[in-house]
Amino acid sequence: MSRYLTANTMRTLLPALSLAAILAAIFYLQPRTMSYFGLNLLLNLAVPIALATIAQMFILCVNDLDLSLGAFVSLTACITATWLYDTPVLGVLALAGCVLAYAALGALIHLRNLPSIVVTLGMSFVWVGIAVLILPTPGGKAPEWIRALMTLKPALIPFPIIAVVVIAIVVHFGLMKSAAGVVLRGAGGNPLSVERAGWSLLKVKVTMYAISGFFGVLSGMALVGLTTSADANIAERYTLLSIAGAILGGSEFVGGRVSPIGAVIGAVTLLLTGSFLSFLRLNPDWQIGAQGAILILVLAMRMLINRSDKRS
C-alpha cells in the first residue's frame, strides 16, 4: 500500500468507484443515456431510494436495523396521494404523526431493550395494514407541487442529480460534521462512553428514529411525485434496497460507522445495476441474482481492503 492510498481512503473511494464503473458500462451499452434526457430517466427513481437509504442509515447508525422501512414508505406514499392531496392540513398532520410514531418506536426499543429487528418486522405489518385502510385499491393523486418538483427540468444538470447531491451533502454536514452529529454517531459506536459523558441514550435513539421517519416520509412523497399515484405495496422492495444501499455505501452493521455520501452513492449504484442488467438483455429471472452477485463482489472487495489494513 502506498502512503497516499491507505485502506481508509480506499474504503471511502470504493462506493464511488463502483458507481463510476457501472455508469461507464451503461454509457458504453446505451450511449443514449449520456444526455440530459437520458440521465433524467435513468436516475429519477433514485431520489426516493436515496431518501429511504438515508433513513435506513440513521437506524444502522444506532446499531439497529429497520425491516419496516418499505412498508413505512408505502404508507407515507398512500397518505401523500390521498390526504395530503385532498385535505393538505390533515395530510401534514398524518405525516407528522408518522414521524412521531417512529420516534416512539425508538423510545420503545430503547426503554424495553427490545431487538429492533423484531419490533420493526412487527411494525411492517401495521404500516401495510394502515396503508391498505387508507388506500384499499391503487390510486390517489400526487399533490401538484410535489409533481412539479419531481418533474423539474433545471438548465444543464438534471434534477435527480441535483436532488441526490443535495441530500448527500445536507446529511453529511448534519451527521458527520456537526457537534450533535458526533454524539449521535458515538451513541451507536460506543453507547457506554456516550452515556458516561452525560448524554441521554434515550434522547439519541428517539432523535435518530425521528430523523429516520422524516426521511421515510420524504421518500414516500418523492415516490408519489414520480408515479403520480400510490398503492399499499408500492415501496415493498425499499426495505432490502435501503439496507443493501447503505451497506454498499460503506455503512456497517456495528453501529456508528456510516457514510451519508456513500449511502446515496450505494442507492444510485443499486438502481443503476438494474438498468445495466436490463440493457444487457439479461433474462429477468437472473437479474435479482446478478444484483446480489454485484453486491457480494463490492463487499468482498471491502473485506480485502479491511484485511490489508490489518496486515500493514
Place this chain on the structure above:
Amino acid sequence: MNFTKVTVAGAALACLLSSVAVPAFADTADKKIALSNNYAGNSWRQAMLTSWETVAGKASADGVVAAADAFTTAENQVTEQAAQIQNLILQGYDAIVINAASPEGLNGAVKEACDAGLVVVSFDGIVTEPCAWRIAVDFHQMGKIQVEYLAERLPDGGNLLEIRGLAGVFVDDEISGGIHEGVAENAKFSIEGSVHGDWAQDVAQKAVAGILPSLSDIKGVVTQGGDGYGASQAFKAAGRDMPIIVMGNRHDELSWWKEQKDANGYETMSVSIAPGVSTLAFWVAQQILDGKDVPKDLTVPFLSITQDTLEASLETTQAGGVANVEYSQEEAQGVIAGAM
C-alpha cells in the same frame, strides 16, 4: 429554411405515396416494439409470453417491424416496472406494449414515454394515463356471467364459495365486484366464504382446504381462473360433494373437467381471457406506428368454453397452458374497425 420545407414536404409526399403503393406494414419496418410485463409466474402469463414470441417474433423476422422484444420485471413491483419502462425509452423503442402492475402507479413513467414520442399500448393490466391506448377486458362482466350461469343451473340457489385472485390487484377487485353484483341480483345465492387463490392451483387448493371445514353445503364455486382445479382437489380430499366449479380455461382444469364429464356427466363452464391478447396489443401498436387512426379504448372479448366446446378447446390447448386465441394483423384491424 426553404430547403427544410422542401425536404419535409418531400418526405410527407413520399410517405403518402408509399402508403398507397405498398401493403400497410411497410412503414413500420424500422420500428421497434417492446413488451413490458410485470409478472410471469403463472401459466396464463407464460402463455401470454409464448403468444407474443410466436406472433411478434414472426412479425419481426418477416420484417414487419425491426424488433419485438419482451421484458419481464423480476418482481411484480410498480417501482421496478416504472424503471423498466424508463429503460425501454432509453433503449430507443418506438412503442411499448404494457401489461401493468398497477393502473395508476405507472402513469408517471408512461407520461415520460409519451413525452418522448413513444406509442404506449396497455392491455390486460391497463394504465389510466390518457396518452396511452387501452385494450381492456370487461373483468366485471367476467365475474357476473359466472353467477348468471350458476343461476341457470341451480334454480333453487344455494351457498357459493368465492376464490379470489391476488389481493390488491385491480383485476381481482373487478372480477370480485362482478361476482358480488351478480349475487346481489340473484337473492337465492349467498357467498358463504371467500379465499384468495392467487390465480394458482396450489395456493387455491390450500386456501380452499383451509376454509372447507367451516362451511356448510357448497353448491357452486365462483373463481377467477387458475384456481378451479386446485379447488376441485380440495373438495375431493375433504370427501365433500363436488359443487359446480367454474373453470378458467387452464389445461389442468379442462382435462379434469373432461375426465369428470366422461365419468359422471359433470357439467360446468369455463371463462378467462385468452393470453393471446398480447398479440392483439402488438398489432394495435404496429397499426398506430403505421399511422392508422386507432381509438384510445378498445375492448377485447373473453373466451368462454361450454360443455359442447370442451373437447375442441382441450385439443388445441397445450399441457400446462391456457386455451388461447392468437390474433393476426387482419383480425386486429377488425377489432380496431369494430371500435371506431
